[in-house]
Amino acid sequence: MKNSVLVIGAGLSGVEAAWQLAVRGVPVTLAEMRPKKRSPAHHTGLFAELVCSNSFRAANVENAVGLLKEEMRRLGSLIMAAADAHRVPAGGALAVDRVPFSEYVTEKITAHPRVTVVTEEMTSLPDDCICVVATGPLTSDAMSAYIGKMTGKSYFRFYDAAAPIVTVDSLDLNKVYRAARYGKGGADYLNCPFTREEYETFIAEYNRPLKEGLYSDYEHRDELLELIRFRTTNEENTWTSLADYVQRMKEGQKAIYYITGGDEKALRQSPHLEAYKAKGFEVLIMPDEIDDIVIPSVGKYKDWELKAANRAGSDEELSTDEEKKEAKQKEKDFKPIVEKIKNALGDAVKEVRLSKRLADSPSCIVVDENDPSLQMERMMRAMGQQLRGEVKPILEINAEHPILQRLKDTDDEALIADTAFVLLDQALLLEGSTLKDTADFVKRLNKLLAR
Numbered sequence: 236m237k238n239s240v241l242v243i244g245a246g247l248s249g250v251e252a253a254w255q256l257a258v259r260g261v262p263v264t265l266a267e268m269r270p271k272k273r274s275p276a277h278h279t280g281l282f283a284e285l286v287c288s289n290s291f292r293a294a295n296v297e298n299a300v301g302l303l304k305e306e307m308r309r310l311g312s313l314i315m316a317a318a319d320a321h322r323v324p325a326g327g328a329l330a331v332d333r334v335p336f337s338e339y340v341t342e343k344i345t346a347h348p349r350v351t352v353v354t355e356e357m358t359s360l361p362d363d364c365i366c367v368v369a370t371g372p373l374t375s376d377a378m379s380a381y382i383g384k385m386t387g388k389s390y391f392r393f394y395d396a397a398a399p400i401v402t403v404d405s406l407d408l409n410k411v412y413r414a415a416r417y418g419k420g421g422a423d424y425l426n427c428p429f430t431r432e433e434y435e436t437f438i439a440e441y442n443r444p445l446k447e448g449l450y451s452d453y454e455h456r457d458e459l460l461e462l463i464r465f466r467t468t469n470e471e472n473t474w475t476s477l478a479d480y481v482q483r484m485k486e487g488q489k490a491i492y493y494i495t496g497g498d499e500k501a502l503r504q505s506p507h508l509e510a511y512k513a514k515g516f517e518v519l520i521m522p523d524e525i526d527d528i529v530i531p532s533v534g535k536y537k538d539w540e541l542k543a544a545n546r547a548g549s550d551e552e553l554s555t556d557e558e559k560k561e562a563k564q565k566e567k568d569f570k571p572i573v574e575k576i577k578n579a580l581g582d583a584v585k586e587v588r589l590s591k592r593l594a595d596s597p598s599c600i601v602v603d604e605n606d607p608s609l610q611m612e613r614m615m616r617a618m619g620q621q622l623r624g625e626v627k628p629i630l631e632i633n634a635e636h637p638i639l640q641r642l643k644d645t646d647d648e649a650l651i652a653d654t655a656f657v658l659l660d661q662a663l664l665l666e667g668s669t670l671k672d673t674a675d676f677v678k679r680l681n682k683l684l685a686r
Contacts, residue, residue: 239264242367243357243378245282247314249369250344254313257349265344268356274373281337282344283314286373288398289336291318294329298454304329313343326420333400360385417458435474438464443523450529460536466499466520468508475519477536484539485515489552491536493519494544495526495608497667506596506665507545510553513594518544527608545608545666547601547629550591565589565634572643572651573632579652580630580659590631597636598658600628600666630659650686653679 242253245267253263270280277284293301308315317339321332344350358377360366370378382388406425413422429437438445448459464474469483480491492511496502499522511518521530530541542549554562566573566589577587585603593599602608606626632639642654660676670676 238262238364239351240365240367241266241361242369243360244369244371244374245269245344245352246369246371246373247283248371249367250282250340251312251314252367252369253344253350254347255311257347258311260349262349262351264351264353266353266355266357268354268375271354272356272375274375276373279334279337281334281341283317283340284337285331285333286398289323289330289333290325291329291331292452293454294327300454301329313340317343324421324423326416326423328416417455435464438474443525446523446525446529450525450532456533460533465493466522468503468512468518468520471503480517480519481537481539483517488516490540490542490549491519492516492542492544492549493521493526493530495521495530496545497524498522501665501667505545506599506662507592507601509594509596510550510592511544514553516553543608544592545599545601546604548604553591562589562591569634569639569643572639575648575651576630576632576642576655576658579648579655582627583656583659584630585627586629588629588631589634593631593633593636595636596633597638598630598632598662600630600659600662602626602628628659628663630662632658650683653682657683 239262240256241264242249242256243266245253245265249265249267253265256263267282269277276286291304294304295301296305304315308319317336318329318331320339321336323330323332345352356375356377358375359381360368368378368382374382403425406427411425411427414424414426415422416424442464445459445463449456449463452459460477464476465480467473467475467480469475477491484491494502494505494507496505499520502508502520502522508518531543533541535541544550569589573587573589577584580587584600585606590599608626634640638654638658642651645651657676657679660670663670
């Protein structure tokens with residue numbers, strides 16, 4: 236073993252790594268636990284068995300994915316040779332016949348004189364050779380535990396899916412019809428039409444993977460945008476498309492508004508939506524953690540910009556020209572107390588400003604257009620990633636609220652400071668954030684209640 240490279244896992248990446256090493260004169264030991272030990276998703280003991288899709292996505296070199304395939308071909312890829320040898324019609328995509336594809340790969344690998352296949356489960360990594368760990372999402376429990384101990388991580392995140400295998404004779408061909416995928420190529424795909432109720436059942440399970448496609452499959456982004464559905468402030472427990480939202484927009488409305496966060500119920504009660512509701516603007520509710528990544532990357536739907544209701548700069552449409560004039564006067568009147576609140580909060584906030592989006596609540600927080608959202612920050616920290624700097628929120632305050640009316644003319648610095656921090660902390664709590672100093676929040680709140 237000292238004179239060879241150990242590759243663990245004979246999936247797509249494992250066999251490709253073993254093949255590339257072997258054809259370059261490097262002895263390889265390829266360890267695969269199947270068929271001695273099965274995984275929940277595999278059906279055979281063949282190498283490079285496809286448990287997800289049989290499609291390798293776009294085939295044309297004008298596409299980044301297709302260009303990568305061509306580069307792999309020119310580098311002597313075993314996977315691409317197998318795919319090209321067992322290709323099946325799939326429009327503009329490269330799809331393969333699963334079993335012959337895996338049989339081809341298995342035969343080529345096992346026949347290579349510099350590859351030694353070991354059929355056993357590896358539960359640890361030897362320290363006397365170079366190892367390539369290519370076990371992927373179906374890593375055995377023992378190896379997962381070993382890797383976790385090595386890395387100090389108690390868990391792994393794998394984003395993958397297993398695709399069901401459906402036989403043609405199980406389909407009702409009176410309903411199913413043949414058509415091209417995305418209108419490209421021949422009628423290579425069997426399509427299953429949905430009623431509205433059936434599609435909403437489908438969306439409840441697969442809306443998130445479709446959203447992920449917006450980020451990873453740029454070529455088909457426009458098509459995916461038509462398929463994805465969203466919750467909305469107009470009604471609970473219903474789904475809407477972007478096309479339907481546009482049809483319901485207020486006359487002259489310039490943007491599509493949405494709000495992101497970790498909980499649908501909390502988002503519906505968010506103070507950020509108060510003015511939108513009062514003015515009759517519908518807002519899309521987006522509680523998936525990936526929404527903060529995916530939706531900003533989209534930016535627009537046809538001619539309409541996508542704007543986050545909990546970001547700075549999204550509230551320009553909420554005010555009439557007359558209301559904007561009144562707002563300027565309020566800014567002048569409240570400038571002294573706004574500055575006092577900012578001075579009291581110091582580096583805890585990026586800015587303090589009067590709000591156009593608040594109707595009933597005294598305060599809320601937003602983030603700058605160029606800053607990651609607080610939800611994004613929490614998600615990255617949960618994944619063990621650190622941002623370059625702490626995201627500082629912008630505190631928006633409601634000039635019409637009795638709390639701010641009370642503060643407007645006071646010179647009590649202690650009252651201003653206690654109120655400022657309570658306004659900030661309660662706004663953070665409503666956003667789902669954890670307070671840095673809960674005891675301080677309670678102390679300040681009690682002081683205010685005792686006045």
